[in-house]
Amino acid sequence: MKIGIDFGTSYSAAAAVIDGEVRTVRFGQERQFRTTVYFPEAVPDLDKFELDDAMEAEVEALVRSARAEQSRNPGQARRSDLELRRDAVRAVRRQWLERQVREARASAASLQNAVYGEEAVEAYLIEGFGNLVQSPKSMLGYQLAPHVRQTIVGIAGYILEHIRLNASQQFGANVRAAVLGRPVQFRSSMGAAGGDQALEILREAAAGAGFDDVDFLEEPVAAALGHHAQSAQRHRALVVDIGGGTSDITLAEVGGAQPPRVLGSWGIARGGVDVDLALSLSRFMPLFGKGATRVPAHHFVEAATVHDVIRQRDFQRRDAYRDVPDPFGPRLIALQDTGNTTRLSRAVEAAKVELSSRERNRAALDYIETGLFQEVLAPDLAAAAEGFLGFLSELLGEVSAQIDAPPQVVFLTGGMSRAPYVRAAVQRCFPDAQLVAGDPSLGVVSGLAFAALAGR
Ligand SMILES: Nc1ncnc2c1ncn2[C@@H]1O[C@H](COP(=O)(O)OP(=O)(O)OP(=O)(O)O)[C@@H](O)[C@H]1O
Ligand SMILES: [Mg+2]
Structure with a gap:
C-alpha cells in the first residue's frame, strides 16, 4: 500500500x-x-571518566604552563604540583564532559524516546x-x-x-x-x-x-x-498553497473526465514563519531591548528563530546580558531560560492567528516577568505581514505575466490561506478569477x- x-x-x-x-x-x-x-x-555517565593517554598529555601540558605562569609571577602564592595537577585534571574532565554531552545530543540512541x-x-x-x-x-x-x-x-x-x-x-x-x-x-x-x-x-x-x-x-x-x-467541470485553475515555510503555485487544467494537465509551477521560500519573525521583531523584541539598548540586532533574530537549533544554542549560552540596563537585561536572561524562546514564539504565532479573525490580541508573558504582557493590534500585524505579502504579490505578478490566459478559478490551500490579508493579496492579482477556499490543512x-x- x-x-x-x-x-x-x-x-x-x-x-x-x-x-x-x-x-x-x-x-x-x-x-x-x-x-x-x-x-x-541521554544523560552521560560521569563515572566513566578515565584519563587516557591523550588526556594525560593534556594534563601534563596544563601543569607545565601553570608552573611557568607561577615562575613569571613570583609575588603570587605558590601552589603545589599536586594542586596544579588537580586543577588540570578538572579542566580536562570538563572538556570531556562537554564532548560527552555533545555526542549524546547527536546520537541516534537518544531519539528513541521521541515524542511528537x-x-x-x-x-x-x-x-x-x-x-x-x-x-x-x-x-x-x-x-x-x-x-x-x-x-x-x-x-x-x-x-x-x-x-x-x-x-x-x-x-x-x-x-x-x-x-x-x-x-x-x-x-x-x-x-x-x-x-x-x-x-x-x-x-x-x-x-x-x-x-x-x-x-x-x-x-x-x-x-x-x-x-x-x-x-x-473542466476549468483552468491556479492552485495557491501558502504554508509555514513556502508559498507554492501550480497552474493546471482540472475537473471533468479528462486527466488533469499541469501547465506550470512556481514557488518562493517564504511563508507564515516569516510573518511570525517580523511580528516578533517589531512587537515583542522591543520588550527585550531591541532598539533601546546596544544588544546587537542579530541576538533578537536568534532568539526568535526557534527552528534553528544552532542559533538557539548561541542565544541561550551567551553570557552578555548582565550589564544590559533594567528592565531589558533581566528579561533577556529570563528569555534564555529553557523553553522560554519556544513559549514566546508560540505567543507570536498565536497572535498572528488570532488577528485573522479579531482586532486585537493580548499575550501574557509572566514567564519573563510577573505581570508583563504585550498587546498586538490589527495594524501591527498588517505592518509585520507587509514584507511577506510583497514577496507573494511579486510572485503572483510574475505568474500572471507568464501565463497566456488567466485562470477561471484560484484555489487556495495552506494554513496561511486562512488569513484575510493573504486572500485579499491573491484576489488583487487575479481580480476576475473565482476564489475557491480549499481545506487549508x-x-x-x-x-x-x-x-x-x-x-x-
Ligand atoms: N487562522 C490563521 N491565520 C493566519 N495564519 C494561520 C492560521 N492558521 C494557520 N496559520 C499559519 O499557517 C502556517 C501553517 O500552514 P501549513 O500547515 O499549510 O504549513 P506547512 O504545510 O506545515 O508548511 P509548508 O507547506 O510551507 O512546508 C503557519 O505559519 C500558521 O501559523
Ligand atoms: Mg504545506
Missing part, C-alpha cells in the same frame, strides 16, 4: 485513497500534527531539559556540519516512521511506499544545491524509516490533483493520496 505524506514546515499529515475516498491518518484525535519532536537527552506534535512541546516545557526540534524541514536546505546533518536525517526519519507506523496500524497493512510532498523551492542557504540536499536527506530519512519506495511530488501539483478530484495531502494511488 502506498500513502501520501505531507511533511510540512509547521504541520504534517498523511492519507491514502481507499475505495475511492481519501482517508487521512489520525494522530491522536487530529488529522495532522505539528512537525515537532522532543527527545530527552503538540505533546512534544508540552513535554519539553514540563521537563525543562532535552531537545525540542521544531520545523526540521526548514533546515534541510542549509549548510550543515556532518554530525548536524546526521541528526537531521535521524529526526526526519523518526517523524516519517511515526507516520508510517500510524498509517500501517490504521490501514491494517504494512505501509512501505509513499509519495512525499516537496515545495517547488526549499528554504535554502545554498540555492539549488540546498534543494538537492533536502531531497537527499528526505530520501535517506525515508529509507531509515522503513520506506523502500519513495516518490516526490511538488506540493501545489498535489493540491491541484486534490482539487481536480472534487471538480465536475488537507489540500496537499489529499492530492498526494491520489498520486500514491496512481503510482501503486
